[in-house]
Amino acid sequence: MRLARLIRRIFFAACWAAALRASGQTSIRFALKGRVVTPEGLVQNGTVIVSGSHIEDVGELSVPAGTRVIETEGLIYPGLVDLHNHLTWNVFPRWKSGMKFPNRYEWQLLPAYLKALADPHEHLIGEGLGPAMARYAEVKAIAGGATALAGLYPEDLGPGFRPPYRGLMRMLDVGSGIYPDGTPEPVRYHVYPLVLSEGDASEIRDGLATHRIRSLLIHLAEGGPNDASSMMEYRILKARGLLLPGVTLIHGVALHEEQFREMARLGVGLVWSPRSNFELYGATADVAAAKRAGVRIALAPDWSPTGSDGMLEELAYAAALESSSREPVFSDSELLEMATSVPAALAGAGDRIGAIRRGACADLLIIRKSDLPGGSALDHASPADVLMVMVGGRPVYGQRALVESVSPGVDLSEVSVSGTTKVVALPSDPSIGNWHDLTARLDAAMRALGTHLGPISSD
Numbered sequence: 001m002r003l004a005r006l007i008r009r010i011f012f013a014a015c016w017a018a019a020l021r022a023s024g025q026t027s028i029r030f031a032l033k034g035r036v037v038t039p040e041g042l043v044q045n046g047t048v049i050v051s052g053s054h055i056e057d058v059g060e061l062s063v064p065a066g067t068r069v070i071e072t073e074g075l076i077y078p079g080l081v082d083l084h085n086h087l088t089w090n091v092f093p094r095w096k097s098g099m100k101f102p103n104r105y106e107w108q109l110l111p112a113y114l115k116a117l118a119d120p121h122e123h124l125i126g127e128g129l130g131p132a133m134a135r136y137a138e139v140k141a142i143a144g145g146a147t148a149l150a151g152l153y154p155e156d157l158g159p160g161f162r163p164p165y166r167g168l169m170r171m172l173d174v175g176s177g178i179y180p181d182g183t184p185e186p187v188r189y190h191v192y193p194l195v196l197s198e199g200d201a202s203e204i205r206d207g208l209a210t211h212r213i214r215s216l217l218i219h220l221a222e223g224g225p226n227d228a229s230s231m232m233e234y235r236i237l238k239a240r241g242l243l244l245p246g247v248t249l250i251h252g253v254a255l256h257e258e259q260f261r262e263m264a265r266l267g268v269g270l271v272w273s274p275r276s277n278f279e280l281y282g283a284t285a286d287v288a289a290a291k292r293a294g295v296r297i298a299l300a301p302d303w304s305p306t307g308s309d310g311m312l313e314e315l316a317y318a319a320a321l322e323s324s325s326r327e328p329v330f331s332d333s334e335l336l337e338m339a340t341s342v343p344a345a346l347a348g349a350g351d352r353i354g355a356i357r358r359g360a361c362a363d364l365l366i367i368r369k370s371d372l373p374g375g376s377a378l379d380h381a382s383p384a385d386v387l388m389v390m391v392g393g394r395p396v397y398g399q400r401a402l403v404e405s406v407s408p409g410v411d412l413s414e415v416s417v418s419g420t421t422k423v424v425a426l427p428s429d430p431s432i433g434n435w436h437d438l439t440a441r442l443d444a445a446m447r448a449l450g451t452h453l454g455p456i457s458s459d
């Protein structure tokens with residue numbers, strides 16, 4: 001118990017320090033009132049007390065004297081945790097090939113793909129626009145309710161980039177802000193794990209064994225359900241000794257009962273990205289079999305060209321898929337867990353993000369009230385319903401009145417989202433510029449390459 005208290009105290013200190021640095025203030029404490037979704041259930045007249053960057057308390061509380069009270073008039077959820085994205089690619093509009101493919105290697109060689117996405121992406125990164133692309137895509141991810149994400153590639157940020165990345169949200173593998181400064185991030189993210197050098201693979205195996213690495217997220221078996229080469233990826237991963245506790249497979253469309261049982265036994269998780277899978281392969285992972293086997297399953301949008309613009313849109317897609325199915329696999333509240341507590345646990349950070357509980361980081365998503373139950377309300381919400389997104393106790397996005405009631409005087413930029421106007425508190429970065437300059441510069445550069453800047457949300 002004493003050790004647990006000590007660990008919590010160190011963690012609070014790290015959270016506090018981060019918040020104070022970010023705000024320039026000496027103390028921050030306020031109470032958010034609304035209907036609060038906690039691991040124990042929905043608290044109708046709930047209060048979340050935020051102290052610095054962490055949650056001090058939650059429940060039906062009487063607010064301590066002198067604490068600022070903010071009536072959100074909304075539903076308060078933990079910020080959503082996205083374990084599968086390709087951030088800088090989300091500047092592009094949707095890509096519709098009109099074809100279905102056997103596996104990912106097929107469409108990645110298609111001239112139409114190279115023309116619409118790969119070539120312009122390479123060109124934009126080559127022009128040094130990576131940081132601006134990342135910033136735009138961060139706002140897009142936050143508009144979809146995410147506060148933590150994996151899938152920002154350091155190489156996209158230019159040769160001068162040194163981690164940690166400091167932006168609006170937590171980048172789980174390159175700048176989470178969860179751990180004290182100088183601590184290497186315990187999350188690794190790989191798109192092509194089979195081309196890992198033996199040195200890298202060995203470093204990952206050792207890291208997982210010693211818990212220096214808590215989570216390895218890898219793309220695997222992305223193809224049709226009967227694609228032999230996709231299935232072979234699983235066998236190769238296993239043969240290389242990388243099917244280990246702490247590993248999470250992204251996609252897994254070609255996997256079956258036998259692999260799912262093995263994954264469950266070894267503590268290997270799965271990230272499900274149904275929209276992108278149906279778009280590219282006409283099928284998705286057999287999540288019914290994975291669930292039956294006991295695999296922990298998270299939900300994530302992949303990327304906006306073929307998947308969803310963000311987590312809320314992917315949740316709505318999955319909820320619609322389930323409600324149209326004769327044999328639905330997940331309830332609305334399970335889908336909510338697949339976007340919050342499950343991915344947080346798979347990232348090795350289940351005690352810090354993914355749930356509204358005492359001591360966790362104050363990462364919150366507040367949406368418009370609804371008559372639906374907690375899980376259902378979020379699964380059927382759209383980015384237009386978002387009232388505020390908070391990361392580490394700082395409101396970074398939402399409706400102007402609510403954001404300003406928490407952070408009066410902060411510099412806000414207006415963003416058009418699904419026919420509504422939201423505001424975002426952009427970090428000051430002269431090399432990227434304000435929102436207007438950033439979007440104008442990206443759109444002009446993309447039009448010169450025969451494409452254009454995609455919307456924040458097309459839903």
Ligand SMILES: [Zn+2]
Pocket residue numbers: 084085086219250302303
């Ligand atoms: Zn992917």
